[in-house]
Structure formats: structure tokens, C-alpha cells
Amino acid sequence: ETGVTQSPTHLIKTRGQQVTLRCSSQSGHNTVSWYQQALGQGPQFIFQYYREEENGRGNFPPRFSGLQFPNYSSELNVNALELDDSALYLCASSSQSGGGNTIYFGEGSWLTVV
Amino acid sequence: GQQLNQSPQSMFIQEGEDVSMNCTSSSIFNTWLWYKQDPGEGPVLLIALYKAGELTSNGRLTAQFGITRKDSFLNISASIPSDVGIYFCAGQSAGGTSYGKLTFGQGTILTVHP
Numbered sequence: 148e149t150g151v152t153q154s155p156t157h158l159i160k161t162r163g164q165q166v167t168l169r170c171s172s173q174s175g176h177n178t179v180s181w182y183q184q185a186l187g188q189g190p191q192f193i194f195q196y197y198r199e200e201e202n203g204r205g206n207f208p209p210r211f212s213g214l215q216f217p218n219y220s221s222e223l224n225v226n227a228l229e230l231d232d233s234a235l236y237l238c239a240s241s242s243q244s245g246g247g248n249t250i251y252f253g254e255g256s257w258l259t260v261v
Numbered sequence: 262g263q264q265l266n267q268s269p270q271s272m273f274i275q276e277g278e279d280v281s282m283n284c285t286s287s288s289i290f291n292t293w294l295w296y297k298q299d300p301g302e303g304p305v306l307l308i309a310l311y312k313a314g315e316l317t318s319n320g321r322l323t324a325q326f327g328i329t330r331k332d333s334f335l336n337i338s339a340s341i342p343s344d345v346g347i348y349f350c351a352g353q354s355a356g357g358t359s360y361g362k363l364t365f366g367q368g369t370i371l372t373v374h375p
Binding site: 255 | 267294296301302303304305306309349351353361362363364365366367368
């Protein structure tokens with residue numbers, strides 16, 4: 148148990164639609180980051196949120212956006228879904244409190260775009 | 262996106278054997294993390310390394326942070342069937358915008374024959 152929970156666990160969307168994925172971070176962790184993991188590959192960093200603002204982004208287009216709420220929970224929104232967006236989407240939480248930093252992942256949300 | 266070079270890509274071993282896998286990078290990292298991922302689940306943190314040269318153990322697992330800060334290895338001693346899974350190395354840079362950002366290797370698929 149990492150204390151990071153994600154919903155939904157599985158969903159199917161049609162190309163062109165929009166999707167929202169949700170994440171509750173581990174208690175006390177103020178940084179949430181999102182990753183995309185295609186089948187057979189390692190996770191790829193999408194972006195991270197700290198104090199409700201995006202403060203780091205990977206190589207993903209603007210149709211990938213997010214939110215972080217005062218309780219540190221977060222959403223990932225993807226607009227205009229494409230077939231290649233089919234992947235496991237992972238949320239991770241960490242704490243910007245100095246010292247050694249560890250990052251814990253949730254179980255992920257499987258997105259299939261048809 | 263950028264990835265670490267992780268090897269080997271896959272390993273087939275007998276129960277009781279020792280396993281070694283490693284990661285190399287062209288970039289310096291401040292933290293190295295090793296994760297295990299079972300099918301359909303999120304990555305689970307195994308070991309975190311925070312200092313160059315650091316050698317850390319977690320049960321039958323031992324990992325080291327390379328002196329150059331560009332590499333790390335993970336050893337598993339006396340493998341058992343439940344060690345089966347995909348092992349990922351991940352590097353993290355310094356700085357506030359990197360707290361949640363990990364760069365992952367391609368993964369090592371481990372199969373253990375009883």
C-alpha cells in the first residue's frame with residue numbers, strides 16, 4: 148500500500164473524446180506527478196504539480212492538462228483523445244521537504260481509446 | 262522521451278540463482294530509485310539511493326549508486342518465484358521542478374523457473 152489512489156481503474160473512450168483521471172496523494176505529500184506508460188515501455192513523465200501549480204512538464208502536447216487541489220489531490224485531463232493515448236496512466240506523490248526524496252506510485256488507470 | 266539504458270532486457274533464471282541488472286545514463290542524477298512492477302499494477306518502490314557511492318540493502322536486494330552518478334545496479338540474491346516481474350531503474354535530477362520527475366529505464370523482465 149503506497150497511499151496513492153487512482154480512479155477509475157479502467158475506462159474506454161472514443162477517439163476525439165475527453166477524459167479526466169483522478170488521484171489522491173499520500174498523506175503529507177505536496178507534489179503530484181503524472182506518467183504515461185505504454186505497453187512494454189517504462190513510464191514517461193507528463194507533468195508535476197506543486198502548490199496547485201504546474202511546475203515541470205515532459206514532452207507532451209497542451210491537450211494534456213491537470214489540476215491540483217488544496218488537499219493535494221489531482222486530476223489529469225486529456226482532450227481530443229487519439230488512439231496512441233491508450234496507455235496506463237500513473238499518478239505519483241512525493242514531498243518537497245528536503246532531504247532524500249522518494250516517489251510512490253498508485254495502481255494506475257488503464258485508458259483504451261477506440 | 263529520454264530514457265536510461267537498462268540491461269539486460271530480460272532474464273530467465275532458476276530459483277535460487279542470483280540476479281544482477283544495471284542502468285547507465287549520459288546525465289547525472291541526484292537520486293536513483295529501483296521499482297518492481299507486476300502485470301496490471303503500478304510500480305512499487307524497492308530501494309532508494311541518495312548519495313554517490315551509496316550501497317543499500319533491502320532483504321535479498323542490494324543496490325548501489327555509481328560514483329560517477331551516471332549509473333546504478335540492482336542485485337537480487339537467492340531468487341524465488343515471487344521475484345518474477347519487471348524491474349525499472351529511475352533517475353531523478355536536483356531542483357524543485359524535478360521533485361516529481363523521474364526518468365525511467367526500459368525495464369528488465371525477470372522470469373524465475375522453480
